[in-house]
Amino acid sequence: MSVAAAARTESTAAVGSLSWIVQKVQRFALHIAVILLTLVWVIPTLGLAVSSFRPAFLISTTAWWTALSPPFQFTLQNYTDVLAQSNLGQAIFNSFMISIPSTVIPVTIAAFAAYAFAWMKFPGRNWIFLAFVGLLAVPLQLTFVPVLTFFVAHGIVPENLQSLGLPPWVGLWLAHAGYGLPFSTYLLANFFRQLPSDLFESAEIDGAGTLTVFFRIVLPLSVPALASLVIFQFLWVWNDLLVALIYVGGTPDVGPLTVNLANLTNSLGQNYQLLTAAAFFSMIVPLVVFLSLQRYFVRGILAGSVKG
Amino acid sequence: MDFSVLIGDIPTLVSVIVGVPLVLVAYIVGAEFLVRRLPDKLRPQVRPWIWVGPAIAMVAAFLFLPAVATFIQSFQDNHGNFIGLQNYATQLAGFPTGGAWIAVRNSIIVWLVLYMIFVLIFGLMMAVLFDRVQYETIVKSLIFMPMAISSVASSVIWKFMYQYQPPGETQTGTLNALVTFFHHDPVAWLQDQWPNGIGILNNLALITVATWGLTGFSMVILSAALKGIPADLLEAARVDGAGELTIFRRVIFPLMMPTIVVVATTLVIFAIKVFDVPYVMTNGNFNTDVLALRMYNLMYLSHNYAAASAVAIVLLVAVVPVLVFNLRQFRAVEARR
Numbered sequence: 001m002s003v004a005a006a007a008r009t010e011s012t013a014a015v016g017s018l019s020w021i022v023q024k025v026q027r028f029a030l031h032i033a034v035i036l037l038t039l040v041w042v043i044p045t046l047g048l049a050v051s052s053f054r055p056a057f058l059i060s061t062t063a064w065w066t067a068l069s070p071p072f073q074f075t076l077q078n079y080t081d082v083l084a085q086s087n088l089g090q091a092i093f094n095s096f097m098i099s100i101p102s103t104v105i106p107v108t109i110a111a112f113a114a115y116a117f118a119w120m121k122f123p124g125r126n127w128i129f130l131a132f133v134g135l136l137a138v139p140l141q142l143t144f145v146p147v148l149t150f151f152v153a154h155g156i157v158p159e160n161l162q163s164l165g166l167p168p169w170v171g172l173w174l175a176h177a178g179y180g181l182p183f184s185t186y187l188l189a190n191f192f193r194q195l196p197s198d199l200f201e202s203a204e205i206d207g208a209g210t211l212t213v214f215f216r217i218v219l220p221l222s223v224p225a226l227a228s229l230v231i232f233q234f235l236w237v238w239n240d241l242l243v244a245l246i247y248v249g250g251t252p253d254v255g256p257l258t259v260n261l262a263n264l265t266n267s268l269g270q271n272y273q274l275l276t277a278a279a280f281f282s283m284i285v286p287l288v289v290f291l292s293l294q295r296y297f298v299r300g301i302l303a304g305s306v307k308g
Numbered sequence: 309m310d311f312s313v314l315i316g317d318i319p320t321l322v323s324v325i326v327g328v329p330l331v332l333v334a335y336i337v338g339a340e341f342l343v344r345r346l347p348d349k350l351r352p353q354v355r356p357w358i359w360v361g362p363a364i365a366m367v368a369a370f371l372f373l374p375a376v377a378t379f380i381q382s383f384q385d386n387h388g389n390f391i392g393l394q395n396y397a398t399q400l401a402g403f404p405t406g407g408a409w410i411a412v413r414n415s416i417i418v419w420l421v422l423y424m425i426f427v428l429i430f431g432l433m434m435a436v437l438f439d440r441v442q443y444e445t446i447v448k449s450l451i452f453m454p455m456a457i458s459s460v461a462s463s464v465i466w467k468f469m470y471q472y473q474p475p476g477e478t479q480t481g482t483l484n485a486l487v488t489f490f491h492h493d494p495v496a497w498l499q500d501q502w503p504n505g506i507g508i509l510n511n512l513a514l515i516t517v518a519t520w521g522l523t524g525f526s527m528v529i530l531s532a533a534l535k536g537i538p539a540d541l542l543e544a545a546r547v548d549g550a551g552e553l554t555i556f557r558r559v560i561f562p563l564m565m566p567t568i569v570v571v572a573t574t575l576v577i578f579a580i581k582v583f584d585v586p587y588v589m590t591n592g593n594f595n596t597d598v599l600a601l602r603m604y605n606l607m608y609l610s611h612n613y614a615a616a617s618a619v620a621i622v623l624l625v626a627v628v629p630v631l632v633f634n635l636r637q638f639r640a641v642e643a644r645r
Contacts (some may be wrong), residue, residue, distance in 0.1 A: 034437050034447060041451050041520065047482055048465045063480050064468075093317060101328045108332040113363030122356035126642075128364065133638045135371050137573075137631040139581050141603050141620045143374035145381060145613045167320060178370025181363055210355065211340050239458035241584045242604070258460045262588050265464060272468060279464040283457045290456035294449065297456075301525060302532055 052078055052276035059273045078277035085274065087252040088281055091260035095238055095285070098169050098256050102176035102237040107229055109177065110184030111222075115214055117185065118192035119200060129189065135182040144246050147175060151247065158254045168254045172247045179243070180233050187303055191225040192218060228300025231293050235286055257282045335362070375624075382617040395618035408619060410595055411602040414511055416626065419579040419598060423515040427575055428568065430519065431526025435534050436556065438527075448531070452524035459521060459584035466517040467589060470497040499594050507595030514596055517585050522578065526571050533567035534560065570637075573630045580626045599623050 014020060051064045053074040058067070067073065082088055116122070117129050151157055151171045158168035195218065203213050219226070241258040248254045250263055261282050264275055290297060339358040343351055385391045399408040434451060438444045454462060471481030475493050479485040484494040495509075502509040537560060545555045583600040590596045592605065599619055606616040 030437065030440055034441050037434060037437070038447050038450050041454070041523075043482065044465045044469050044520065045453070048468050051468065060480065062478060063482070063485050093321075097317075097321060097324065101324055104328050105332065108329065109362045109366065112336060113360045116356045116359035120356040120359065121352075122360070125356075128360070130635065130638065131372070132367065134631055134635055135367060137577055137627050137634055138371060138375060139577070139600075139620070139623045139627060141581065141600055141623050142378050143371055144603075144607065145617050145620070146374040146377035147370060148607075149613070167324060174366070175370055178366045181367050182371070185363055209340070209344070211337065214336075235456060239460075241458065241460050241587070242600070245604070246607075258458050258584075261458075261460045261464065262584075265460075265467070265588050266591075272471075275464055276468070279461045282461050286456040286458070287453070290453065294452075298452075298528055301528055 048276050048279060051272065052280050054078075054273070056273040059276075078273045079281075082274045082277040082281070087260060088257075088278060090253060091255060091257045092281065094169075094254055095256040095258075097167065098172055098176075098244065099234055099237045101169070101173045102180070103230055103234045105173060105177040106180035106184050107226065107233060110181055110188050110229075111219070111226070113181075113185045114188035114192050115218060117189040118195075132182045132185055136186065140179055140243065143179075148246060158248050158251065169248065172244060175243060175247055176237050176240075180236070184229055184233065187229055187300070188222070188225060190303070191222055195221055224296065224299065225303070227293070227296040228303060231289060231297050232300045235289060235297075238286060378617045378620050381614060382621045384614055386612065386614045395614050396622075399615060399618050399622070408599070408602055408622070411592075411597040411599045411619075412622065414595075414597060415580060415582075415599040415623075418511045418515060419518075419582050420576060420626065422512075423518060423579050423582075424572060424575045426515060426519040427522050427526050428572060430523045431530050431571070432564075432568070434523065434527045435531035436560070439531065439534055448524075448527065451527055454521045455524045457521075459518070460588055462517055462521045463585050463588035466513075466520070467498075470513060472496045472499075498590050498596075501595055505595070510590065510594055511596055514585055514589060517589065518582060522575070526575070529571050530564065530567060533564050537563050573633055576630045577627055580623055599626075 047064045050067050051059055053076070054064070054067050055073060055075050055077065058073060117125060155161075155164075156171040156174075158171075161170055162168045199217055199221075200213060203217055208216070238256075239258060240256075241262060244256050244259050248259075250259055252260065252263075255263075261275075261278055264278050336358070340355075343355050343358060346354060382395055383390060383392060385394070400412075401407045403409055404413070434448075438447050441447070469482045470484075471479075472484055472494055473479050473481075475488075479488050479494055481494075483497065488494055497513040498510050500509045501507040541563075542555060542559060545559050550558070581600050582598055583604065586592055586596050586598050586601050587604070592598070592601045599622060603616045603619040603623070606612045606619060
């Protein structure tokens with residue numbers, strides 16, 4: 001606001017004077033720069049969006065912007081084709097099955113832990129919290145080999161879990177939960193700490209137990225922080241490729257959308273008409289989440305990054 | 309598409325959506341029930357561990373202990389025999405193009421440095437420029453949107469931008485249409501190892517994709533910091549006759565420096581771990597390998613877990629400065645609390 005307000009105060013220069021003209025030119029250049037930057041950022045997505053509705057023979061012979069002038073030749077064929085051919089429906093289902101528990105588990109466990117870090121006293125509290133902060137920066141790659149070895153040795157792999165009648169994603173859920181915990185705990189503990197302590201004291205005087213305070217006071221007051229965290233973790237898991245590749249591999253019956261899309265990219269090669277539609281399918285859920293909850297998403301990013 | 313498969317899966321879906329939270333709540337309620345049965349004196353000693361226990365256990369199981377195990381394994385061969393630094397020696401042999409050197413070069417110079425600079429400069433530029441127009445909100449949303457989609461989808465979007473047809477044919481890729489419009493031969497952006505096979509051009513093409521995806525992140529944070537600068541400070545500078553550029557250089561930029569550093573540390577972690585974009589676009593061919601991708605290939609194609617562990621440790625070494633910085637920053641903030 002500050003800079004904008006100051007800059008917007010159209011200055012005191014008299015209309016038609018030299019400084020007035022200079023200012024007008026500067027404003028014009030500013031708008032051009034802003035619009036140009038935005039266009040550069042939008043064009044790639046726009047190109048793919050337009051192409052996904054074009055017939056295959058046109059995609060391979062003409063550029064996408066020719067579709068924006070008559071004759072308009074649009075079709076839904078790519079979408080129906082890719083749904084028929086590529087296990088996309090199964091992959092969408094898998095993505096939900098992976099993302100929902102992989103969000104619920106770490107956020108809940110982190111809320112428990114954050115409550116303890118913020119409002120309980122126990123030996124080593126600060127050191128353990130410091131360890132969580134340190135682990136924020138540790139690359140996940142460091143954990144893949146031992147965790148995968150452990151999963152394989154103890155049968156926590158999709159085929160085996162399925163034969164036991166369990167969901168094949170249990171290992172992946174736990175891994176995502178473990179990976180998401182340092183950030184989730186850090187974010188929530190910082191938020192819980194800022195809640196007014198009188199609230200807790202008066203609740204305790206009224207005889208409220210720890211559970212009541214947590215579920216009736218802390219959680220309702222923390223809805224904004226919880227919402228940002230849930231969105232963040234959900235999108236992170238939904239968009240993840242590497243962790244899914246490591247723990248459930250590329251098999252179509254358990255793999256998420258990202259794995260499916262990456263496989264399509266390799267197998268279809270130049271068959272872009274199907275790839276365009278598949279890419280858009282994979283973007284629907286994140287874009288809906290993003291557009292409807294953008295404010296919380298941005299708040300989560302700010303809380304996570306502007307430390308302290 | 310066969311929807312019957314999905315309908316058969318609905319009971320699983322419901323039981324997971326209901327079951328997982330139920331187990332977690334049952335845990336805390338049950339444990340609290342037990343804690344209340346304890347004598348008064350023991351209760352405050354046991355209770356915190358009930359609440360913080362699951363998180364510590366999971367972080368230990370999935371992050372801390374595996375990291376230690378990887379460290380140990382990087383000094384062993386694939387049968388668990390201690391072999392000293394041999395894994396590292398193999399990975400770092402044949403400088404400048406053998407072993408993991410191409411991946412090291414790309415991860416450190418191309419991704420860590422160039423990518424970080426791109427994201428910071430574009431983010432800062434947008435934060436400052438967008439702050440001065442009335443339609444800021446919508447423009448920021450459009451820039452930020454790629455943050456929501458996966459790097460896999462971004463890569464598909466950009467494969468389309470980079471599409472290449474032989475010279476003389478109609479160019480269907482946006483960039484090559486632009487290039488041929490200016491009477492230049494079309495460029496195979498992802499394969500072209502200009503200059504002299506070093507591979508700067510195609511690596512730049514890859515970081516363009518990631519920059520496009522992440523600039524919204526740095527823009528949002530830097531923009532928030534910019535709006536936190538007191539208006540009277542800038543007003544005072546203007547009254548003193550300072551031009552907009554001077555104000556940016558002498559007032560805005562120094563005040564934003566702490567935030568820029570924080571964004572940079574986050575970007576370091578992103579950059580060193582980058583995997584999706586090279587995996588989807590080139591699979592590390594044409595001199596575009598990175599450490600994370602090399603480690604994945606060592607694990608999955610060669611089943612060489614020892615070598616993969618050594619590469620993972622190299623990754624860790626690259627983020628140690630950030631890790632130390634984060635811890636110091638955190639302790640400084642704690643001290644002020």
